[in-house]
Amino acid sequence: MTTYPFTFDPSRPFMQQAADWIADVFYEILPEAGFEVRDEQIYMAFQLERAYTEKKTIFAEAGVGTGKTLVYLLYAIAYARYTRKPAIIACADESLIEQLVKPEGDIAKLARHLELTIDARMGKSQDQYICLNKLDDARTGLEEGELYREIYEGLPEFVHFPDTMQSFLPYGNRKDYPQLSDRQWDKMGWDVFQDCLVCSQRHRCGQTISRDYYRRATDLIICSHDFYMEHIWTFESRKREGQLPLLPEHSSVVFDEGHLLETAAQNALTYQLKHSLYESIIVRLLEGEIRESLAVTIEESIMQSDKVFLLLEQMSQPVPGSKRRKFDVNDRLLREIGRFGDLLATIEEELVFEGGLFTIDDYQLKIVEEHLDMMQRALALFRQPDKLISWVREDGDELTLVIMPKGVKEIMRERVFAKQMPVVFSSATLSVQGSFDYMAEILGIDDYLSFSVASPYDYAEQMKSALYLVEEPDDKMKHVMGFLQASGGKALILFPSQEELERFKMDAAQAASFEQFRFLYEGEAEISHLISLFQNDEDSVLCAVTLWEGLDIPGPSLSHVIIWSLPFPPNDPLFESRRADAQDALAEVDMPYMLLRLRQGIGRLIRSREDKGSVSIMGAELKQERIKEQVSKILP
Numbered sequence: 001m002t003t004y005p006f007t008f009d010p011s012r013p014f015m016q017q018a019a020d021w022i023a024d025v026f027y028e029i030l031p032e033a034g035f036e037v038r039d040e041q042i043y044m045a046f047q048l049e050r051a052y053t054e055k056k057t058i059f060a061e062a063g064v065g066t067g068k069t070l071v072y073l074l075y076a077i078a079y080a081r082y083t084r085k086p087a088i089i090a091c092a093d094e095s096l097i098e099q100l101v102k103p104e105g106d107i108a109k110l111a112r113h114l115e116l117t118i119d120a121r122m123g124k125s126q127d128q129y130i131c132l133n134k135l136d137d138a139r140t141g142l143e144e145g146e147l148y149r150e151i152y153e154g155l156p157e158f159v160h161f162p163d164t165m166q167s168f169l170p171y172g173n174r175k176d177y178p179q180l181s182d183r184q185w186d187k188m189g190w191d192v193f194q195d196c197l198v199c200s201q202r203h204r205c206g207q208t209i210s211r212d213y214y215r216r217a218t219d220l221i222i223c224s225h226d227f228y229m230e231h232i233w234t235f236e237s238r239k240r241e242g243q244l245p246l247l248p249e250h251s252s253v254v255f256d257e258g259h260l261l262e263t264a265a266q267n268a269l270t271y272q273l274k275h276s277l278y279e280s281i282i283v284r285l286l287e288g289e290i291r292e293s294l295a296v297t298i299e300e301s302i303m304q305s306d307k308v309f310l311l312l313e314q315m316s317q318p319v320p321g322s323k324r325r326k327f328d329v330n331d332r333l334l335r336e337i338g339r340f341g342d343l344l345a346t347i348e349e350e351l352v353f354e355g356g357l358f359t360i361d362d363y364q365l366k367i368v369e370e371h372l373d374m375m376q377r378a379l380a381l382f383r384q385p386d387k388l389i390s391w392v393r394e395d396g397d398e399l400t401l402v403i404m405p406k407g408v409k410e411i412m413r414e415r416v417f418a419k420q421m422p423v424v425f426s427s428a429t430l431s432v433q434g435s436f437d438y439m440a441e442i443l444g445i446d447d448y449l450s451f452s453v454a455s456p457y458d459y460a461e462q463m464k465s466a467l468y469l470v471e472e473p474d475d476k477m478k479h480v481m482g483f484l485q486a487s488g489g490k491a492l493i494l495f496p497s498q499e500e501l502e503r504f505k506m507d508a509a510q511a512a513s514f515e516q517f518r519f520l521y522e523g524e525a526e527i528s529h530l531i532s533l534f535q536n537d538e539d540s541v542l543c544a545v546t547l548w549e550g551l552d553i554p555g556p557s558l559s560h561v562i563i564w565s566l567p568f569p570p571n572d573p574l575f576e577s578r579r580a581d582a583q584d585a586l587a588e589v590d591m592p593y594m595l596l597r598l599r600q601g602i603g604r605l606i607r608s609r610e611d612k613g614s615v616s617i618m619g620a621e622l623k624q625e626r627i628k629e630q631v632s633k634i635l636p
């Protein structure tokens with residue numbers, strides 16, 4: 001779709017005409033269609049015009065209910081049509097993507113009321129697709145084999161009969177399997193250790209086909225922050241491997257819930273190493289006619305990799321309540337990692353020579369080289385241990401070494417913000433004490449526009465809130481029962497961690513008094529399916545860990561937000577490292593994180609002028625006056 005939604009006069013600047021059209025949309029078209037258009041929305045529209053005209057980054061801080069999504073969508077679509085390149089709308093997670101594209105979501109609303117055909121396609125993350133190889137294992141396995149056999153048989157015909165001529169349709173999305181629990185999905189969903197490059201099934205894999213589909217979007221590609229960052233970090237290596245980048249060239253980017261981008265950037269920059277994966281890739285070289293010296297070095301490197309992982313297993317300590325194990329980077333570990341790196345460097349040098357002799361298949365060689373290169377980049381971070389965060393994770397009976405650089409801003413500056421392209425950060429919480437410098441600093445943004453508009457809702461009138469100093473889980477259960485009886489269910493209970501949710505689930509299952517309510521637990525089914533069950537069964541109770549942000553359910557189904565405990569960051573290696581670098585860890589790391597998350601969580605309650613309800617906040621930390629005071633300040 002490349003036609004403009006207004007009559008274009010080539011003698012006048014495009015953005016000026018687009019802004020005129022957007023003003024018409026807000027002053028005339030939407031009000032005529034029965035929409036309540038807010039002053040804040042019109043103000044935001046004027047601000048975005050400048051960012052799009054000057055191709056700049058803008059922090060658009062707009063409170064709940066300002067209707068910011070409609071504003072950025074209009075600019076993104078108009079500009080995409082002008083430049084003939086789609087805009088990227090990057091949401092904080094997969095459930096927010098679904099909310100944007102759902103039939104009653106903002107894109108559908110615009111299409112209906114403006115009589116526009118909007119070509120919006122989802123670019124979901126890799127882990128949102130079935131991996132045919134994993135499905136093969138699952139359906140031939142002993143555990144729930146029947147379930148996976150049925151799923152396999154339900155796949156499109158071209159998966160079973162690849163030689164037949166037919167059109168390939170996107171398939172295999174997590175959302176197509178709403179009833180599967182996360183655990184069941186994990187057995188067949190893509191994970192980071194799948195080697196798609198050399199996979200014989202990749203031409204009929206749902207992930208590959210979906211990628212071809214969304215790449216052809218003309219207006220919008222909706223993806224997650226994680227996926228956008230994955231695109232940025234893999235752009236060069238995919239080009240080297242002869243693959244297309246994950247996302248096509250685009251005209252502008254909107255980071256919805258933009259305050260969460262740093263975490264996504266850091267996650268995408270994370271390297272994950274596993275001994276078995278290294279071994280399975282490097283032994284491919286032994287299948288060719290290679291020189292003995294290379295074969296010996298390969299054997300040595302496998303032994304050295306094994307040694308490093310064994311050492312990590314001995315050194316590391318479990319982090320309570322998580323699968324992570326932490327370790328200190330000591331001299332012995334640095335020595336063994338250094339030796340492993342040296343062996344990899346020797347293999348890389350020998351491969352240059354072998355490549356010249358054509359003893360190894362070219363394609364295999366490329367893949368091994370790319371993998372070695374990635375490992376070298378990861379291990380090189382150990383040369384400056386103060387600039388890295390690392391831990392190991394238990395995956396089945398094996399350890400994964402996770403390595404992450406501390407600062408991401410240099411890379412972000414170079415690869416995202418140095419481009420002449422409009423970039424919009426949209427969120428209700430972007431500034432700290434009225435300034436956007438903190439966000440700009442952590443993300444590497446040197447030049448930006450910004451504005452802030454408050455929510456149009458009357459929180460003092462629409463929302464009641466109370467703090468409860470409760471420490472013991474049993475007391476919390478009693479409080480929750482009281483809260484639920486007061487609101488007749490209709491509640492969202494937010495937990496800071498999966499472990500706390502699991503514990504609550506176990507206790508609730510054993511308490512007879514809880515039987516009167518229908519509880520929906522995150523992880524039991526696909527997330528947007530759960531959200532829709534919650535919305536449609538008015539008295540149900542949704543228990544979640546990841547819905548502090550973005551959940552948008554106006555009306556009585558969500559009349560009570562219950563905060564199980566204050567959302568302080570976990571005691572994992574990532575936050576421990578940030579705390580270690582801070583002068584006052586509570587003030588600089590824990591408190592800002594907690595307050596931002598809490599504000600977002602509270603923001604789930606009032607989603608329209610008619611909404612009314614309560615927020616109940618429990619927390620053992622409320623006994624500290626400093627914390628109680630800060631929490632009280634963000635309540636109406």
Ligand code: SF4
Binds near residue numbers: 134190195200202206
């Ligand atoms: S291409 Fe990747 S995701 Fe698809 S089946 Fe192969 S390994 Fe699995």
